[in-house]
Amino acid sequence: xxxxxxxxxxxxxxxxxxxxxxxxxxxxxxxxxxxxxxxxxxxxxxxxxxxxxxxx
Numbered sequence: 001x002x003x004x005x006x007x008x009x010x011x012x013x014x015x016x017x018x019x020x021x022x023x024x025x026x027x028x029x030x031x032x033x034x035x036x037x038x039x040x041x042x043x044x045x046x047x048x049x050x051x052x053x054x055x056x
């Protein structure tokens with residue numbers, strides 16, 4: 001988590017966890033502390049693509 005940042009403005013990200021397996025986060029989201037943009041975590045993989053580049 002220490003090396004991840006919001007790709008839009010390089011600010012910090014907050015982590016919200018929905019499902020965890022030990023130390024691994026399976027489902028959740030990363031939220032930009034400045035932009036408020038939400039980046040989903042699905043199957044343990046964070047999607048840090050900017051919003052206009054994501055498949056919804």
